[in-house]
Amino acid sequence: MHQFRKLDLEGVIEIVPARHGDDRGFFSEVYNAARFKANGIRPDFVQDNHSYSQARGVLRGLHFQLPPFAQDKLVRVVKGAVFDVAVDIRTGSPTFGQWVGRELSAEKWNQLFIPAGYAHGFMTLEPDTEFLYKVSAPYSPEHDRSIRFDDPAIGIDWPISAAQITVSDKDRRGPLLAEIGTGFSVEAGEAVR
């Protein structure tokens, strides 16, 4: 049985797909549109991404795309492990600026669904980590935005200290959440894109 667990921030869901093991190995339906839809995950995914990080302590994020290229993301790890984070960036949300984090690993076989309106980032906990994800809108460099991973107003408790991490120049230079317009808001309980 697939397991779907709502995390503390609205719309962020942890999924553990069933794995059918036998003497050859295992089989797993890592995405099944009908089953995921029945559990509140209903985007039309249009792109699959795969990133490889060589070292432990590689930090990618925090990233999001502005509307109309906002992306829902379904993320997982097929080799190694990461600490994966979603940050609510919906203006007017009661949890604006709050974060939720989960360890994702090939061993745990868990995934996170992160809806549009959240910034996303992860830190590798093991070398040679392979990270796969589906997104609901195509890449658009003009709409791609970073927020600083160490923004003190967000206060993410990353498991590896800043002295031991690898971050791209783009991400190191990213603005603070308070310095940007995120393009997302919540009015009368409705998410507006």
Ligand SMILES: Cc1cn([C@H]2C[C@H](O)[C@@H](COP(=O)(O)OP(=O)(O)O[C@H]3O[C@@H](C)C(=O)[C@@H](O)[C@H]3O)O2)c(=O)[nH]c1=O
């Ligand atoms: C994200 C992306 C990047 N690229 C290119 C641009 C650049 O030359 C190279 C590396 O891009 P980046 O440095 O942005 O890659 P990366 O830092 O891995 O970006 C990713 O980070 C995680 C946390 C996310 O949530 C993703 O949505 C995405 O933003 O790949 C694409 O061609 N398509 C894409 O969809």
